[in-house]
Amino acid sequence: MSLDPQRYTVTAALPYANGPVHIGHLAGVYLPADIYVRYLRAAGRDVKFICGSDEHGVPITIRAQKEGVTPQQVVDKYHAIIRDSFAEFGVSFDIYSRTSSKTHSEVASGFFKKLYEEGKFIEQTSQQYYDEKAEQFLADRYIVGTCPNCGNENAYGDQCEKCGSSLSPTELISPRSMLSGNQPVLRETKHWYLPLDQYEPWLREWIVEGHKADWKTNVYGQCKSWIDQGLQPRAVTRDLDWGVPVPVEGAEGKVLYVWFDAPIGYISATKDLLPDTWETYWKDSGSKLVHFIGKDNIVFHCIIFPAMLKAHGDYILPDNVPANEFLNLEGDKISTSRNWAVWLHEYLLDFPGKADVLRYALCANAPETKDNDFTWKDFQARNNNELVANLGNFVNRAVVLTHKFFAGKVPTIGGDLQPIDLEALAQLAEFPQRIGELIDNYRFRDALAELMNLTRVGNKYLAETEPWKLIKTDEARTGTVLHVALQIAAGLVTLMEPFLPASAEKLGEMLRVEKGSWQTAGRPNTLQAGHEIGAAALLFDKIEDATVEAQVQKLLDTKKANELANAVAAPAKEDVSFDD
Ligand code: MET
Structure with a gap:
């Protein structure tokens, strides 16, 4: 390659x-x-x-x-x-x-x-179970019987889900067909093998x-x-x-x-x-x-x-x-039969317009190197502490202050750029490559963490320059600060798009800028002085305790319903990924 x-x-x-x-x-x-x-x-x-x-x-x-x-x-x-x-x-x-x-x-x-x-291919004839009543051969999953290892009477032809042993249909004691309930018979059949x-x-x-x-x-x-x-x-x-x-x-x-x-x-x-x-x-x-x-x-x-x-x-x-x-x-x-899942088509009914929040929480916590756990608490914390308090807050401050002090127009750079401005812009310049390399290497969690580091750069810059105070003494310098902050925000339109596409689009509308190419997303002049930006809008909003508690309650109800069902019936069949 x-x-x-x-x-x-x-x-x-x-x-x-x-x-x-x-x-x-x-x-x-x-x-x-x-x-x-x-x-x-x-x-x-x-x-x-x-x-x-x-x-x-x-x-x-x-x-x-x-x-x-x-x-x-x-x-x-x-x-x-x-x-x-x-x-x-x-x-x-x-x-x-x-x-x-x-x-x-x-x-x-x-x-x-x-x-x-x-x-x-190799052609091979073998004996396989056949259901004479249903007039068809039976896939392993269509045969149930007693597990020779643990005695579970409802083991499948390929696996006993009680003791976990993997089986072949002929090992089952008293096999029966799931189609007719009859005992299947062995018949010869020809197949092709790779x-x-x-x-x-x-x-x-x-x-x-x-x-x-x-x-x-x-x-x-x-x-x-x-x-x-x-x-x-x-x-x-x-x-x-x-x-x-x-x-x-x-x-x-x-x-x-x-x-x-x-x-x-x-x-x-x-x-x-x-x-x-x-x-x-x-x-x-x-x-x-x-x-x-x-x-x-x-x-x-x-x-x-x-x-x-x-x-x-x-x-x-x-x-x-x-x-x-x-x-x-x-x-x-996660289990389909136990309904232990957050279904994508249901999530959006409870969290309309919040597809990106789930994308964020899942990527930040992706099972890249080991199994991982999704919890509603973590979902809430990631939304409130990271998307709202970090990314959203940075963008919002840059946009709102530009409207407040400069009538919604990207201010000109007033005077020479100071070291703190140059440092922020130098950092911005590095992020496309830094994030890109991680994505190239399939390290999506780390790539997302870097994206959030860029928003941290933006927040730190605003916290240190304090344009909301600076405006009282130095309008030209305030303009410079917002000019720089807006370049970072404009870079985000492109850099956050792979992770948070709907929010990137919203930010693009807010700044009236199209997403650009990855290679140039870190440049210091994506937005020209005098460019008029759109109205401020919140990219993310806080998720309240009651909202996630309701989701947890929904799961607890599921668990209770399963326990009740199990008390009166045989244990629910577990979903395994079977390939027969
Ligand atoms: N359908 C399979 C699964 O869901 C994947 C097939 S990919 C060619 O496990």
Whole structure:
């Protein structure tokens, strides 16, 4: 990879369209990806930001069964909810596609076909559970039975959630089908496997030797341990009636395994976006591919998908996969079935116009290197002490005083700049590079902390020069001070935009300035003397104790309801990320 790529292909994990998205998704994947992309755009880079809904696989069919509707109805419903949530939080995809699209089916099918025709797969027949009443083979998650390890009677075919052991369906004692309740029978079925073992030496060289220094330690460590354990052939087809049909004669009733087709979704979405030039973003060596994902998806993006791309040939490989750890909520694991989550589409009902506050709190506390905890207290403190008292306060003082003393016009510099002014401007000049380098290295928390350091520079400057007092004795000097402060505020329009896009826009309107390029955001003359600024408006306002207490109460009510439900029924099924 050249150090200075000509273009960037940035992907964010395709969320399963089987439920809405919550703060864990935003903090772990979509927010860092969005910050990265917005920064690249401001730096004048050619970047495409690709995402869409993952609409195939057992997670969808299970949800459909639970809700008593068709899989298509499930994905239509959640695709719209998810798409709208991302838009409301300013996640600026160039395309938000879906894997049920025609383009996707063609691309995924063509991808499989090429590998099939070139003999890249192994064909293997195995025995799998079949439900004679429902007349279909059963995915691991559709089989329940008694765990051979702990005796839990409701263990799944791939995992017992009581004792945590991972299982294969044939290990279950007294297995039964979730579709009919009947005991399933073993039947022969043929599938195609990607022989990952054959790619092992290459993967070892590419990752273990090649990416030790530049991949995050959590990502690198997981990959190394997978490779060290030895890779096995992996089935890329399933007996299921929901998905992309396997394009091989005699494969009726079989579809591509969801984890085979989903990452190809990145490619098909790019093709939907750029029908004529999509290949440049996937095949030209001047393109830099970066996958943003959560830690549960590491093996698929670092090992399996690259092996698929390698088997296919022509494609570039990911340059980096900056996966994050998990975000917990008030000390507990986020869980859909226990409703232990802050849902993005609900947050905005309680905090209208405050998408940026959540973006801020989640980025400041992002699970970049370890699992982290979201608490409403922290959310409130970050809003009140940082956004209101630091960023908002600085901007507000500069704008209000300019209106008060200079009729809303950027004052001229009166006399020579003093050391304190030069120092503030010198600091401003350094921030674009400082923040940019951190973003380039996927250190978004640190980058945000630097942004707030710039607002601290601004506040300190105003506190030391005291223009509100100075005006009584020296109007020219007061003008200089506000001139300098306004340049910092103008720089913020560009520098805060990746993190806080709606607030950056609001600040731009207040100063009547467009966001500029990253490289010039630190210059001392973004605003010319005499330029008329707009009316002052508050960027952020205080969040009261009662407001966050109500959110905590809502969670406590959820907990109580769960306990009551558990007292009368079997424990609620935990959500795990399963991939069958
Ligand atoms: N749908 C998967 C998940 O939500 C991600 C697929 S990325 C190609 O875990």
